[in-house]
Amino acid sequence: MNTLHISLPYDYVVSHVSLTWSDILFALQHDLMAKNAAVKYAYDVIEKEEKPTQTVLALAWVNNEEEIDFYLNELTNKIVEQEDNTSQEKFLYLLLNWIFEHKEQCSDPFQMVEIIYADFDYPEEISNFVRYMPSSEHRLNSVEESIKRIFNNWAIYLKAAEINLLK
Incomplete structure (x- = not known):
């Protein structure tokens, strides 16, 4: 997974979804x-929670990556496992x-979508904006119209996914 080697900035991620320790573990593993x-x-957990755990406090002061792995594994082992599907x-x-x-x-943003499609094991919910997938919609008269449709389908997915993730 992550054939494109995209590393999402933390501030970007938290501005779009709410995170859990399982999400952090998933992101780091991939x-x-x-x-x-x-x-x-x-740091965010410490700021929000009245009494954060000692493990969270220790993680906030970590200086090397091996310690991060240690504390993160400890934190994710203590919580009820969230399904990997959500992350x-x-x-x-x-x-x-x-x-x-x-x-x-x-x-070529469409090629990037195709790579992500494969990396995430071909999720059906994004197949209608993977350009090589056959469309169930009527055939359009030009390449430009087809590209516009693909971008529109992509935008529709993003809006629906955003709403679904906010539940």
Whole structure:
């Protein structure tokens, strides 16, 4: 996973979804965020919770990556396991949203979607904006109209995913 080697900035991620320790672990295991995201999240937890755990406090002061792994494993082992699907859905949305927002800087944003489609094991919910997938919609008269439709389908997915993740 993460064939594109996109590392999402922590501030971007938290501005779009609410995180859990399981999400942080998922992101770090798949190189979707930098290791210091765990430390930043620990700071956020300390700021929000009245009595954060000693593990969270210790994680906030970590200086090396091995310690991050140790504390993160301790934190995720203590909580009830969140299904990987939820973390996967969040990061599928985040990656696709990041690319959509930066599509002008990408030489081929549709190729990036195709790579993410494969990385995430071909999720049905994004197949209608994977350009090589057959469309169930009526055939359009030009390539430009088809590209416009794909971008529109992509935007529709992003809006629906955002609403779904806010539940």
